[in-house]
Amino acid sequence: MxxxxxxxxxxxxxxxxxxxxxxxxxxxxxxxxxxxxxxxxxxxxxxxxxxxxxxxxxxxxxxxxxxxxxxxxxxxxxxxxxxxxxxxxxxxxxxxxxxxxxxxxxxxxxxxxxxxxxxxxxxxxxxxxxxxxxxxxxxxxxxxxxxxxxxxxxxxLPDDFTTEYGKYYYSYGLAHYMNKYNEGLAYGINSNPPCNNSAAKKFIPKLAERLNNWLDDLAQNPMEKVFTDTYIxxxxxxxxxxxxxxxxxxxxxxxxxxxxxxxxxxxxxxxxxxxxxxxxxxxxxxxx
CATH class of the missing domain: 3.40.50 (Rossmann fold)
Known part of the structure; x- marks a missing residue:
């Protein structure tokens, strides 16, 4: 059958x-x-x-x-x-x-x-x-x-989520969203309001990158990601x-x-x- x-x-x-x-x-x-x-x-x-x-x-x-x-x-x-x-x-x-x-x-x-x-x-x-x-x-x-x-x-769970305190239920979700948070902090620190053409040229690619990341999140819910443990x-x-x-x-x-x-x-x-x-x-x- x-x-x-x-x-x-x-x-x-x-x-x-x-x-x-x-x-x-x-x-x-x-x-x-x-x-x-x-x-x-x-x-x-x-x-x-x-x-x-x-x-x-x-x-x-x-x-x-x-x-x-x-x-x-x-x-x-x-x-x-x-x-x-x-x-x-x-x-x-x-x-x-x-x-x-x-x-x-x-x-x-x-x-x-x-x-x-x-x-x-x-x-x-x-x-x-x-x-x-x-x-x-x-x-x-x-x-x-x-x-x-x-x-x-x-x-x-994959070894990427191994910590000195073990693995846990939201291992992937925490790492995913906290990394997004870190990216946001880095973006805020490294970017200043554009005041000339040179600043604008730096600002636009960063804005495009953030938009692409947002679209990626919409396309695939990170919490629906499937892992395999066959290699462990x-x-x-x-x-x-x-x-x-x-x-x-x-x-x-x-x-x-x-x-x-x-x-x-x-x-x-x-x-x-x-x-x-x-x-x-x-x-x-x-x-x-």
Whole structure:
């Protein structure tokens, strides 16, 4: 049997037919992202829908025995459990807030579990998000870290986007638009109002170049650019992702060690083959 190769639009349409809730996640992620310091971005505040709901800080709501809970305005002296991670921890794909991991754990344990998942985050952003909000809690019983898969995915981006702090969701978009910003600054510094024919001759080519760049952006949305990871060595990519994920998990444990007796790290399925590396590098922080 021959299969017709779908276009991107056809594939997205079919995806929405099979899992209609994913349309809500796409709109939630791409149409309402907030740009923030330190973590770069986070969810929209007070987002409301039949599938996803967030609080005044952008955290997804969790269902518990005491009703809907979230990190914002949570009583500092009340015992709490936390789920940290990226897409999986946030609950991407769940049809309701009540079906996220934190909500299900609340139902199973009869305890409060807060959702610290960041959609599109890598492991470093997950750790930073916890660091910025740990002061809100005095009594943390358990922290579960569901991390690794997003970081592994981002490590498949081209080496042009490699930094000393790893790769991240908007690696291409940030570089593209910030370079445009730098070009604008350079243009402003190097150009003066034309006052003679010589100045005009220098000004017109620069204006033409900026116009061409603008037309190029209109012709192709840079955020629609498709990358391939076939040239990347999978072992090297895996090692980088594991190293970053472990280091971030250790950092979270160090931040919370005065408040928490146990830290549980869950490897994503793609990292199962190197789970021994997690155990060896951080035995005291890993619990099966």
């Amino acid at each position: 021959r299969y017709k190769q779908m276009t991107r639009q056809e594939a997205v349409k079919r995806c929405y037919e099979l899992t209609p809730q994913l349309r809500e996640y796409d709109e939630f992620m791409y149409l309402s992202v907030r740009w923030l310091p330190y973590t770069m971005f986070f969810h929209q505040k007070n987002y409301r829908s039949a599938v996803i709901n967030t609080n005044e800080m952008g955290f997804r709501m969790s269902k518990s025995f005491s009703g809907w809970v979230s990190p914002a305005n949570f009583p500092t002296d009340e015992l709490v459990n936390i789920v940290i991670g990226g897409l999986t921890a946030m609950g991407t794909g769940a049809t309701l807030d009540a079906y996220t991991i934190s909500s299900i754990l609340s139902k199973l344990t009869g305890e409060i579990w807060l959702n610290f998942g960041g959609s599109g985050y890598n492991c470093v952003q997950e750790a930073i998000l916890f660091m910025l909000n740990q002061h809100r809690f005095k009594k943390i019983k358990n922290i579960i870290i569901l991390s690794g898969l997003s970081t592994l995915t981002f490590e498949g 060595d999978i072992k090297e990519r895996l090692n980088r992702a594991v190293k970053m994920t472990v280091e971030s998990a250790v950092q979270i444990k160090q931040l919370a060690k005065s408040m928490i007796p146990k830290c549980i790290i869950s490897c994503s399925r793609s990292l199962d083959g190197v789970k021994s590396g997690f155990i060896k590098m951080n035995k005291r922080c890993f619990t099966q």
